[in-house]
Amino acid sequence: MPFEIHPEPDAVAPGDTGGRVVIAHLSFPATFPSVRAALGALMAGPVLATVPEDARGTAEIVLAEAMNNIVEHAYVGVSGEITLTLWQAGGEVGCRITDRGLSMPDDTLPEGSLAMADTPADLPEGGFGWFLIRSLSRDLRYARYGTLNELTFVLDAEQSGPGGPVVSVL
Amino acid sequence: MKMTSETMGDMLVVQVDETRIDAAGAIQFKERMREVTVDAAPRVVLDLSRVNFLDSSGLGAVVAVMKLLLPARRLELAGLTPTVEKVFRLTRMDGVFTIHPAVPGALRDAV
Incomplete structure (x- = not known):
């Protein structure tokens, strides 16, 4: 492996990051079922138990999009691993997701704008992922360290992102 | 992917x-x-009341099914749970689909 300088997951540790407490640190195979299983464990487990349901739903969307994206694009056609670290600081949950797959095109995060269509037949069937990530997270950053992709962002652990009232079911 | 149709x-x-x-699960x-929609009626109502999570792949699949039914049939949605509703709203797909709080017939029966 080539020499790399990058923050190892362990660098994000309790005590050395200004009040951040690591609440989850897990690695798993980069497959859709593994992403689903990891999300299931996180959402059902004690890690996000103090986060309101609405914000937990938002977190699940962002995490799912970011990790499925790695499965689909970074590791396209090859196997690999995803490492997820979550930390909590006050009303925020910080997220760091790393992989050793392909880098982002031009080492830049996709813009993630919504494609509009004139008729339903022209509607896109994809391309919503980065739009959702950008809409629902803050301080989104991507970096490439040698062969490591690092995505970091912050989620609100107290209330959801932009949104209106939820449709009530009678 | 388990579904029941009526x-x-x-x-x-x-x-x-x-x-x-x-x-x-989006492809399935x-x-x-x-x-299930091969010989479908003009309106297909997708009851999502048991689905508590849908990501962009799932959204893309719902859009694909809607397009599959065009031009003769319409796909409508019912019973969106909060996180699912959020995905439709943020991506503005809530303006593309007719969305019912619950399956129209079931609602009528319940009253």
Whole structure:
């Protein structure tokens, strides 16, 4: 492996990051079922138990999009691993997701704008992922360290992102 | 991907009997919907009341099914749970689909 300088997951540790407490640190195979299983464990487990349901739903969307994206694009056609670290600081949950797959095109995060269509037949069937990530997270950053992709962002652990009232079911 | 479908007048109501339509299940969802809607009525109402999570792959699959039914048939949605509703709203797909709080017939029966 080539020499790399990058923050190892362990660098994000309790005590050395200004009040951040690591609440989850897990690695798993980069497959859709593994992403689903990891999300299931996180959402059902004690890690996000103090986060309101609405914000937990938002977190699940962002995490799912970011990790499925790695499965689909970074590791396209090859196997690999995803490492997820979550930390909590006050009303925020910080997220760091790393992989050793392909880098982002031009080492830049996709813009993630919504494609509009004139008729339903022209509607896109994809391309919503980065739009959702950008809409629902803050301080989104991507970096490439040698062969490591690092995505970091912050989620609100107290209330959801932009949104209106939820449709009530009678 | 478990689903149950029932014809109610001019509607085919398809209930998704899973809690998620995500990247791991989007293709199966699309295939099952293709099967159950082969001889579908003009309106297909997708009951999502048991689905508590849908990601962009799931959203893409729902859009694909809607396009599959064009031009003669319409896909309508019912029973969106909060996180699913959020995905439709943020991506402005809530303006593309007719969204019912609950399956129209079921609502009528309940009153």
